[in-house]
Amino acid sequence: MTQAAVPTGQTENVPPEEQANPPLNRREFLNIAWLASLGFLTVALGGGAVIFGIPRFREGEFGGMFTVGRVADLPPLDAAPANYPKVKLWISNSAEGLVALYKVCVHLGCIYGWSDQETKFICPCHGSQYAYNGDYILGPAPRSLDRFVITIEDENGNILAQTPEDGGPVAIPDNPNAIVRVNTGAKILGEVHG
Numbered sequence: 001m002t003q004a005a006v007p008t009g010q011t012e013n014v015p016p017e018e019q020a021n022p023p024l025n026r027r028e029f030l031n032i033a034w035l036a037s038l039g040f041l042t043v044a045l046g047g048g049a050v051i052f053g054i055p056r057f058r059e060g061e062f063g064g065m066f067t068v069g070r071v072a073d074l075p076p077l078d079a080a081p082a083n084y085p086k087v088k089l090w091i092s093n094s095a096e097g098l099v100a101l102y103k104v105c106v107h108l109g110c111i112y113g114w115s116d117q118e119t120k121f122i123c124p125c126h127g128s129q130y131a132y133n134g135d136y137i138l139g140p141a142p143r144s145l146d147r148f149v150i151t152i153e154d155e156n157g158n159i160l161a162q163t164p165e166d167g168g169p170v171a172i173p174d175n176p177n178a179i180v181r182v183n184t185g186a187k188i189l190g191e192v193h194g
């Protein structure tokens with residue numbers, strides 16, 4: 001029996017829809033897969049650059065720069081420390097200078113408080129105590145309180161004073177309009193005792 005001739009450009013036994021959209025061969029498939037991965041990688045890297053380019057903390061939030069105010073508005077010498085709960089901060093102002101204390105106990109992370117009666121910081125969890133400037137007094141805490149970096153700038157943004165690398169107190173410049181700022185993202189660990 002004679003077989004019918006297959007018309008030119010048409011394959012025998014191939015459904016008409018496949019003839020219109022012939023299946024990809026291996027090379028075409030690999031090319032498309034490679035281009036798709038390249039596109040995905042570009043989008044991922046671009047997205048990462050955008051995300052990492054955005055500051056993690058906004059000004060005024062914990063983890064970012066916090067403006068305390070003018071020198072003239074600081075608590076007077078040896079007054080009760082100023083409390084800034086939103087940014088987990090105490091500011092103590094003694095004759096040595098200013099210190100910015102991180103509000104989390106260095107023992108196991110409880111929030112400690114200031115006692116007006118005992119004039120010291122006391123942690124309610126296990127009783128660690130710290131002096132006005134954050135120095136360790138007693139209890140299970142392994143070190144003095146952690147401090148943040150303070151910067152004091154004049155009206156033009158020039159730095160007049162800054163917390164030294166060891167976290168020591170900052171002498172307050174003689175400029176009542178200078179601005180006191182605390183970097184709550186720059187923590188200096190307290191000194192280990194004993």
Ligand code: FES
Binds near residue numbers: 127
């Ligand atoms: S967490 Fe403060 S003393 Fe233990």
